[in-house]
Each structure stands twice: as C-alpha cells, then as structure tokens.
Amino acid sequence: MRWVRELHGRTVITMAGIAAVLGLVVAVLIIGVGLFNVSARQGHWPGVTWAMHTTFESSVGFRAPPDSAVPDNLDTPDMVALGAGHYKSACMDCHGAPGVPRSATVQQMLPEPPSLALVADHWSAPEMHWIIHNGIKMSGMPAWPAERKDDVWPLVAFLRAQKGMTPETWQAMTDDAEGGCAVCHGPDGVSQNAQVPRLDILSETYIAQSLAAYRDGTRDSGIMYEVMSQLPKASVERLARSFADVSPEGTAMAPAxxxxxxxxxxxxxxxxxxxxxxxxxxxxxxxxxxxxxxxxxxxxxxxxxxxxxxxxxxxxxxxxxxxxxxxxxxxxxxxxxxxxxxxxxxxxxxxxxxxxx
Ligand code: HEC
Ligand code: HEC
Ligand code: HEC
The missing domain is CATH 1.10.760.10 (Cytochrome c-like domain)
Structure with a gap:
C-alpha cells in the first residue's frame, strides 16, 4: 500500500492522536455516562452471543483435563447419589432437576442457565469437570467453592446419570425427610454410601472440630463448605452431640x-x-x-x-x-x-x- 508509505511521520502521529481521543470519548460515553445499556431485557447486540458462546466452548475444550484424569468409579451409584445431594443444594435453583422446573426469575438471567438434562450429550466428563470447577466468567455460572478437584467428580457422575432420570428417582435420591445431613450421611449418620463418611463412629469433639474446619476453609471440601455456609453456627454443637450419641452397629468383615x-x-x-x-x-x-x-x-x-x-x-x-x-x-x-x-x-x-x- 503505497499511500501508507508516503504518509508523513507527523501525519501519522496526528491520526493516531485523533483515534486515541475518539476512543477516549467513546469510553467516557459508555463507562462514565452510561450509554451502554446493561439491561438483561435487551439481549446482546447481534453477534455478541455467538462470540461469547464460541469463546466459552473453545476455552473449555482447550483447558479440560485429559481423559486419564477421570476416576474409574465415576459412574457408580454412590458417586451419582453424592452428586445428586450436592446438586440439590448448590445447582438446582439455577438449572432445575428431573421434575423440578427452573423458576420464572431464573429464566430471565442472561445468559439463561440451561436445563442440564441432556448436557452429557454435548460435553465430555473432563469438560464438565472443568466447567464445574472453574465456573464461567460473566455468565452467572459460579466456580467450585474449594481448591481441590477430586470432589467435583460426583457432580459429573450425576449429570451423566441425569439423562432420562425420572422425577421419582430424583425424589428418592434426595429425600431429606430425615434432615439435611441424612441426604448424604444417611439416617443417624450411618452412611450407606462408600463415598461419604459414617459419622456414628466419631466423637463429639472430632465432629465439632471438623465442622469448624470446613466452615473456615482449613479443611478443603466444596461439598461440606456448601453445607456449612448454610448451617447456623448455633446448630453445630447439637448436631455433633446427636451423631456422637449414636451407638455404632455392625460386625467385622472376614479378614482378607x-x-x-x-x-x-x-x-x-x-x-x-x-x-x-x-x-x-x-x-x-x-x-x-x-x-x-x-x-x-x-x-x-x-x-x-x-x-x-x-x-x-x-x-x-x-x-x-x-x-x-x-x-x-x-x-x-x-x-x-x-x-x-x-x-x-x-x-x-x-x-x-x-x-x-
Ligand atoms: C446462579 C446460577 C447458577 C448456579 C448456582 C449454577 N449454575 Fe451452571 N450455569 C449457569 C449459567 C448462567 C450457565 C450458562 C453459561 C453460558 O452459557 O455462558 C451455566 C452453565 C453450566 C454448564 C454448561 C452447560 C452447557 O450446556 O453448556 C454446566 C455443566 C453447569 N452450569 C453445571 C452446574 C453445576 C453442576 C452447578 C452446581 C455445582 C451449577 N452449574 C450451578 C448458572 C448457574
Ligand atoms: C451433599 C452431601 C453432604 C451433605 C448434605 C452433608 N455432608 Fe458431611 N460430608 C460429605 C462428604 C462428601 C464428606 C467428606 C468430605 C471430605 O472429603 O473432607 C463429608 C464429611 C463430613 C464430616 C467429616 C467426617 C470425618 O470423618 O472426618 C462431618 C463431621 C460431616 N460431614 C458432617 C455433616 C453434617 C453435620 C451435615 C448436615 C448439617 C452434613 N455433613 C451434610 C457429604 C455431605
Ligand atoms: C500421632 C497421632 C496419629 C498417627 C500416628 C496417625 N494418625 Fe491418622 N489422624 C490423626 C489425627 C489427629 C486425625 C484428625 C485430623 C483432623 O481432621 O483434624 C487423623 C485422621 C486420620 C484419617 C481421616 C479420618 C476421617 O474420618 O476423616 C485417616 C484415614 C487416618 N488418620 C489414617 C491414619 C493411618 C492409616 C495412620 C498410620 C499410617 C495414621 N492415621 C496415623 C492422628 C494420627
């Protein structure tokens, strides 16, 4: 382009200066004055939704862990049940569940949290793991509330099992008639789920100190941190005592x-x-x-x-x-x-x- 080469040095500086001033004016109008409409009613400008969604898809594909990171026990009923328990308290309000629709208000979010009934057809297990651990910037999809990554897999297991799950199965899996802790730890803390510790063998001191450690983050668990964030401090002592009061039952296994x-x-x-x-x-x-x-x-x-x-x-x-x-x-x-x-x-x-x- 000859005309570019023939430009005078001073002209170039003047043009760059004008561009910078124009940029600044636009920035002031958008950021300072408020000309850009942040209303979620309006939808995005043409192309913006496509650009954001494509960036999201590429970013996940680029960063997801390798297939070798997937644990062998991913699709076991215990993993699915633990995932369902956490999903109910941390994800269901935004994404719905089998037989549980998303609320009218949630459906007005931009972007709208999708139903995850068929999500496993679109994303692989490592990709879902990455999304759940990292969250998605500027979308309302939160990051996992812990550093460790292994306790995200039960959620992946649940999302894979959710396809075709009946509302009755979901209800049975997340029934909390016995109280919130029983969904995962079982009635009286006698957990039948091998991924969830039984509490009936523990002392009041140990239970109380563990709950305090989950609450202040000294013990890293996205699942128990979520539980503690919703449990009033005053309930800890009573709960610790109630599980400590249970007398463990059962027999020894034949030694292998x-x-x-x-x-x-x-x-x-x-x-x-x-x-x-x-x-x-x-x-x-x-x-x-x-x-x-x-x-x-x-x-x-x-x-x-x-x-x-x-x-x-x-x-x-x-x-x-x-x-x-x-x-x-x-x-x-x-x-x-x-x-x-x-x-x-x-x-x-x-x-x-x-x-x-
Ligand atoms: C406050 C609302 C909110 C909560 C709570 C939430 N999400 Fe999301 N989630 C979103 C939104 C919004 C998107 C859509 C992001 C987009 O498309 O850019 C999303 C996207 C996803 C996706 C990708 C879906 C797809 O089709 O691409 C997965 C998987 C997901 N969420 C899983 C979860 C899990 C598991 C939990 C609970 C641990 C959870 N989410 C909690 C709002 C939420
Ligand atoms: C969504 C499932 C879920 C719910 C609900 C839940 N827990 Fe847990 N709990 C877990 C898992 C999983 C662990 C293991 C976490 C880890 O790796 O540290 C755990 C660990 C614990 C521990 C530590 C046990 C040990 O041996 O160190 C205690 C104590 C505990 N939970 C008490 C409770 C109490 C009390 C409640 C109800 C207020 C509750 N949990 C609700 C899943 C759950
Ligand atoms: C000097 C005392 C000590 C020794 C020795 C010790 N532990 Fe521990 N162990 C502890 C303490 C204290 C905790 C609880 C830490 C906490 O969560 O606050 C614990 C917790 C554990 C837990 C977690 C239990 C749960 O419910 O979450 C396991 C598993 C464990 N120890 C196994 C072992 C094994 C196996 C050995 C031998 C290789 C061993 N420990 C040796 C003191 C000890």
Whole structure:
C-alpha cells in the first residue's frame, strides 16, 4: 500500500492522536455516562452471543483435563447419589432437576442457565469437570467453592446419570425427610454410601472440630463448605452431640489378605522414628485415646483411601492435630493406602475407645 508509505511521520502521529481521543470519548460515553445499556431485557447486540458462546466452548475444550484424569468409579451409584445431594443444594435453583422446573426469575438471567438434562450429550466428563470447577466468567455460572478437584467428580457422575432420570428417582435420591445431613450421611449418620463418611463412629469433639474446619476453609471440601455456609453456627454443637450419641452397629468383615497387610502396617512404627504406629492414635488400643482423633473402625474404605491420598498430596486440612497426619501419611504408597483402608474398614464399627481387633 503505497499511500501508507508516503504518509508523513507527523501525519501519522496526528491520526493516531485523533483515534486515541475518539476512543477516549467513546469510553467516557459508555463507562462514565452510561450509554451502554446493561439491561438483561435487551439481549446482546447481534453477534455478541455467538462470540461469547464460541469463546466459552473453545476455552473449555482447550483447558479440560485429559481423559486419564477421570476416576474409574465415576459412574457408580454412590458417586451419582453424592452428586445428586450436592446438586440439590448448590445447582438446582439455577438449572432445575428431573421434575423440578427452573423458576420464572431464573429464566430471565442472561445468559439463561440451561436445563442440564441432556448436557452429557454435548460435553465430555473432563469438560464438565472443568466447567464445574472453574465456573464461567460473566455468565452467572459460579466456580467450585474449594481448591481441590477430586470432589467435583460426583457432580459429573450425576449429570451423566441425569439423562432420562425420572422425577421419582430424583425424589428418592434426595429425600431429606430425615434432615439435611441424612441426604448424604444417611439416617443417624450411618452412611450407606462408600463415598461419604459414617459419622456414628466419631466423637463429639472430632465432629465439632471438623465442622469448624470446613466452615473456615482449613479443611478443603466444596461439598461440606456448601453445607456449612448454610448451617447456623448455633446448630453445630447439637448436631455433633446427636451423631456422637449414636451407638455404632455392625460386625467385622472376614479378614482378607489385603486387610492382613494393612494390619501389619497399622501396628508397625512409621518409617521415620518420629511417627508412631497408626493404632497408637486410631486404635485398636487398650487405653483411652484423645477424643480429637477420629475412629477409623468400620469407616468406608474408599473414603479412608481418599483422605490418606489427600494428606499425602498436602491437600487435607483439619483441626489443630491434623499436622500429625502429614508425617504419618507422607511416605505411604498407593498399595499401602489400599491395605490400610481395607484393614480399618473391615473392623467392627466402633467409637475410638471401643475398638477391638
Ligand atoms: C446462579 C446460577 C447458577 C448456579 C448456582 C449454577 N449454575 Fe451452571 N450455569 C449457569 C449459567 C448462567 C450457565 C450458562 C453459561 C453460558 O452459557 O455462558 C451455566 C452453565 C453450566 C454448564 C454448561 C452447560 C452447557 O450446556 O453448556 C454446566 C455443566 C453447569 N452450569 C453445571 C452446574 C453445576 C453442576 C452447578 C452446581 C455445582 C451449577 N452449574 C450451578 C448458572 C448457574
Ligand atoms: C451433599 C452431601 C453432604 C451433605 C448434605 C452433608 N455432608 Fe458431611 N460430608 C460429605 C462428604 C462428601 C464428606 C467428606 C468430605 C471430605 O472429603 O473432607 C463429608 C464429611 C463430613 C464430616 C467429616 C467426617 C470425618 O470423618 O472426618 C462431618 C463431621 C460431616 N460431614 C458432617 C455433616 C453434617 C453435620 C451435615 C448436615 C448439617 C452434613 N455433613 C451434610 C457429604 C455431605
Ligand atoms: C500421632 C497421632 C496419629 C498417627 C500416628 C496417625 N494418625 Fe491418622 N489422624 C490423626 C489425627 C489427629 C486425625 C484428625 C485430623 C483432623 O481432621 O483434624 C487423623 C485422621 C486420620 C484419617 C481421616 C479420618 C476421617 O474420618 O476423616 C485417616 C484415614 C487416618 N488418620 C489414617 C491414619 C493411618 C492409616 C495412620 C498410620 C499410617 C495414621 N492415621 C496415623 C492422628 C494420627
């Protein structure tokens, strides 16, 4: 373009100056004076919706984790049920649920939160995971209220299972007639869901300190943080006591080979001299143990393994004594974690001071 080359240096500067002033005037009119209409009634200018949505789709596709990140147990009924429990309190108001329509007001949001009944046809499991963990800027879709990523998978499991789910199934899965905690932890805290810890084996001190840790974020869990954000502080003591008052029932499992390996580990001193045997703090032990320590006897194996893995990776907080567990778990291999989880989950469900071999 010859005319560009023939432009005088000074002319170029003048033109750039004029463009800058014009830009500034437009900015003042939009930002300062308010000429741009932010009303959600108006819809976007032509092309803007397309540009925003395409940017969203490309961004998710570009950033989603690899398929190898998807856990093997994704589509199990326990994962789906836990996801449904959280979905009910955190997502349903915007996205609806089987038999539960979105409210008239929510439908006026721009963009409108879509029904997610068929969402799994459009997005892969890793893509849904990314969307739920990160949220979507400038759309009203919130980010996950925790750093850790593993506890997002139950939501993905639920979204995959939601396709074709009847309202009756949804109702049965999220029935809270027994109180809000029972949706996930079961009546009296005797959780039948292997992804959710049973509370009947725990002490009042440990339950209360765990709830406080979830509330102030020292224990990172998007699911329990959501619960605590809606639970009045005054209810914590009563709830902790009510679960601690339940006497655990159940019998020991027949010992398997893996559990025998776990027992050997639980009874041995840790590799480094400063780490005592697991049983010194978690039983079975003949003398009373500090009530700030949790009982593991009869706790679900997948939950135990998940918590030990979180600790090893430095992601599991807790009460003031949680520091002790960093030392105890930092050198554990995956096999040792599986063996320890098998051993403790197979013990007769019991409070800490009643644990038996
Ligand atoms: C305050 C309302 C709100 C809440 C609460 C909310 N979302 Fe959303 N969500 C949105 C909006 C709005 C969009 C649409 C974003 C867009 O298209 O740009 C969206 C989009 C999505 C999408 C992508 C859907 C698609 O078809 O592209 C998924 C998946 C999703 N949300 C899952 C969830 C889950 C799971 C939860 C609960 C943990 C949740 N959302 C909570 C408002 C919400
Ligand atoms: C949406 C499902 C859900 C609901 C509802 C729920 N919980 Fe939880 N709860 C979980 C999950 C999942 C965990 C494990 C979180 C983690 O990884 O730290 C958990 C952990 C806990 C723990 C820690 C147990 C331990 O062994 O360390 C306590 C205590 C607890 N919940 C109490 C409650 C109470 C009390 C309520 C009702 C006010 C409640 N939960 C409601 C799913 C739920
Ligand atoms: C010096 C005492 C101590 C030792 C030794 C110890 N722990 Fe712990 N453990 C704790 C404390 C304290 C907590 C609770 C931390 C919190 O959440 O505040 C805990 C929590 C746990 C939890 C989480 C339970 C739940 O309900 O969330 C698991 C699982 C666990 N320990 C397994 C083990 C295993 C396996 C070993 C042996 C390799 C071990 N611990 C050794 C003190 C100890």
């Amino acid at each position: 080979e893996l559990a025998a390996e776990g027992r050997a580990l639980a009874f041995a001193e840790g590799g480094s001299q400063s780490v005592p045997a697991c049983r010194a703090c978690h039983g079975p032990w003949s003398a009373p143990i500090n009530p700030a320590f949790p009982s593991l006897a009869g706790q679900h194996a997948p939950y135990l393994a998940q918590q030990l893995t979180l600790w090893r990776e430095g992601n599991r907080g807790g009460g003031r004594a949680a520091e002790l567990m960093f030392k105890a778990s930092k050198d554990l291999t995956d096999e040792e974690i599986a063996a320890l989880a098998a051993y403790y989950s197979g013990l007769k469900p019991a409070k800490l001071d009643d644990t038996a071999e």
